[in-house]
Amino acid sequence: MIVGDIMTSEPVCIRENDLMTHARHVLRDNHLHSLPVLDANGRVTGILDDHDVLRLQSNRSGVTVNGYAHEFPLITPDMDVRDAARHLLDSRQHRAPVLNSSTDKSIAGMISDKDIFHNVHLMKLHRKEVSEIMNTKVTTAYNDDNVSRVWGNMLEWKYSGIPVISHDDEPLGIVTRSNLMKAGFIRTGNRSADTHDSLSGDSPKVERVMSTPLYSISSTTSVSKAIEALVDHNIGRICVTDDKHLVGMVDRFSLLRECLDSTCLD
Known part of the structure; x- marks a missing residue:
């Protein structure tokens, strides 16, 4: 099973120069927990999540996404889901953008631990409480x-x-x-x-x-x-x-x- 089989295609994105107040509305209105951040050329430069948004202590205008977004693990559509899961764990992130390739930084989709849970073979899990x-x-x-x-x-x-x-x-x-x-x-x-x-x-x-x-x-x-x-x-x-x-x-x-x-x- 590879990432491309289970990822969310065409995710909602925001731009580096978007206001943080706008990002908050996008997260809230779309019931999302994170958003890929794109530059002017459509390349993914980071990810913004609800923790980043909650760091804002006021509704100050003029605060942009650039500077709040953080790094993400490199995951591509042809990557094995097991490797993607390991990347999410190692980076302590629940979701990450999927890039078209290591050289093509445009976005192909989003992968999350929830996507993985939807596709696990539960009968193969160890019998643990x-x-x-x-x-x-x-x-x-x-x-x-x-x-x-x-x-x-x-x-x-x-x-x-x-x-x-x-x-x-x-x-x-x-x-x-x-x-x-x-x-x-x-x-x-x-x-x-x-x-x-x-x-x-x-x-x-x-x-x-x-x-x-x-x-x-x-x-x-x-x-x-x-x-x-x-x-x-x-x-x-x-x-x-x-x-x-x-x-x-x-x-x-x-x-x-x-x-x-x-x-x-x-």
């Missing part, structure tokens, strides 16, 4: 935390989503970068390093922007079923709960790594 690969040190937010504080922590730690719990430790939902962009809230004020600290000011509460319900699986769920859940719900990470308590989280990187360690991409 998510308890063996999940992250048990999960950063959470309370439903009455201020959006500005959670936003700041997501930026600092480069999290794409944080589970939301009640003060009785009951899982309630999740707040993601997409939630923040769709809500249009701007980061204001100062904060401490503690996610659960309160912040004075007019920042709205997390419960106003979080996604519900919280999709979750148990710790005994198989890795293949976890991948199925991500695909079915079109989400980037899934919480692990036992007896209505959050015990861990499984993200796309850990699941993609399991795919690379098996024959499910062959």
